[in-house]
Amino acid sequence: MTPSTSIYIHIPFCKHRCAYCDFNTYAGQEAMIPDYVNALIREMEWIGRQEPGINVPTVFFGGGTPSLLSGPEFASVMSALSSAFNISSDAEVTIEANPGTISPAKLDSIRKAGINRISFGVQSSNTEELRMLERSHDFFTVIEAVSTARKAGFDNLNLDLIYALPEQTLESWQTTVKRVVDLQPEHISAYALTLEHGTPFGKWSQRGLLPIPDPDLAADMYEWTMDFLPQCGYAQYEISNWAKSTLENTDRHSELMCKHNLQYWRSLPYLGLGAGAHGYAGGYRYSNVLRIKTYIDRLTNAKPPNAHYPITPATVNHHKQSLRDDISDYMINNLRLVEAGVADSDFRSRFGSGLMDVFPTEIRELIRNGLLEKKTSDGSEVFKLTRRGRLLGNQVFVKFVG
Ligand code: SF4
Structure with missing residues (x-):
């Protein structure tokens, strides 16, 4: 029997490509979203035929900017998921969202579609730092997004942060963390900025144009965070992740950890759907074709399945795990x-x-x-x-x- 398997769905669209980002995402291609959604549904159907009845405890829409999909597009993806897989009745279903891309109507529709957790890409509360990261929001947009999400009934929110930014001071980082705690999310992630090869940040840094904090300052930021967040009721359960340890006098700590990421960290299987998605299932690690158009073409012109689970027409690499x-x-x-x-x-x-x-x-x-x-x-x-x-x-x- 196929073990419980999580599902990651990659949405490779962004309004703008940020200078530090090396994710598989493309700006200015939103016109392809409807065809992409259809291709995703075909990929789900393909796997559902290969391996019927897979139990799915978590679904994660990552990107890119998943919140660029409309409410009806989310509804059709969720409906196709339920047809192809056995989605648990209490499944954690997360979307990553940019704070500036949501509205009350959209949140209402995605909640009705079955999404019950939002991970907002906040990164910083400092306007200069956000501008330098080329993010389109400011912290007021974040406050508004959290408030809108609460009003729409979301009671499981993550706020994502990045530290060790160019010219960032310890004080500036501390201000960001304190402001985020004031918003009382259920979960906080904090990752150090990595300068990825091939990104504008990577190139500027190689030329000495980017004043990145030295490793000692980055370590000070991390250590301060490890000390501060537990004082505010957030327990660290993973190197870069904290979940509320108490909520309304009930211990919901384990409930508020990101169940989807726990599946990765516990080395349990997950399917990766969409352009550039990676998966680990059926004893294989595999990855899908990167380009949106190629992904759509491969699934649109696909013949009935002849490849074995979890390989689909979108797969370009697979490796049997020893x-x-x-x-x-x-x-x-x-x-x-x-x-x-x-x-x-x-x-x-x-x-x-x-x-x-x-x-x-x-x-x-x-x-x-x-x-x-x-x-x-x-x-x-x-x-x-x-x-x-x-x-x-x-x-x-x-x-x-x-
Ligand atoms: S919004 Fe996120 S995924 Fe999109 S380019 Fe910026 S950092 Fe990358």
Whole structure:
């Protein structure tokens, strides 16, 4: 039987391409949205025929800017999802949204279509920083977007932030985090800016034109965040993610973690639909063709399925995972879960051997260097990143690469 499998749906449209972004997204191609939605539906139908009855606990519309789809377009995608898959009645269904692209009517319609969580790309509360990132909103737009979402009945909101921006000071970052906490979202994500090769930011930085904070300042920002957010009722459960730990006197912490991303971090299967989407299902890692037009053409002209699950006419790369690949991915993903860590009992039930049988030298060395710690939970040994390990995650993960 196919295990519970999450679904990621990529919406590769943006009004403008931001200078730091290396996602598979395109500006000025919105005229293709209706054809793209039809192609997405064909891809769902294709997989639904290959592997009927897959149970789906979470759906995530990422981008790009998913909020550029209209309410009726979301409704037709959600209806096709329900026809092709067995979507859980309590599924978490998230869309990423730019604060400036929503209206009460749109939020109302997407809520009716079955979306119950919104992740707003806030990035900063500082107007200069937002302008430098080439984002089209300001913080007042964010305040308005959160208020509109609340009025439309959304009770599960994430606000996404980026720190270590060019010319950003510790004080400016602290102001952003405090303003975001004032809005009382259920979830906060904070990622350090990465300068991706091929983006304008990457090129400007190579030429010395971008005054990026030094790594010590970036570490100060991260450490301050790790100390501050728990004081405000947000518990860190992943290297870059915090969920409210108490809400109206009820402990909803585990309920408010992003269930979709937990599927990735627990190395559980997910399908990637849409142009450039990646998936991990049926023992394969695979990715779809990047270009929107090619994606549409491949699905429009597709013959009845002859490829095996999860390969579709949109797939351009696929790779059968070896046991060693799965073990490496499991370690790298699960160690990101700073609260839960990697439990020896879970590792054994999945791979048939204990952690200390497979990685004795690596684990001892990481513990000796203060990057990993051993605890006991529910009668099992659990290995977790230390505070220092959270700062130096890549030094830990590289030890488990096969
Ligand atoms: S809005 Fe988001 S996805 Fe689109 S270009 Fe900007 S950063 Fe990239």
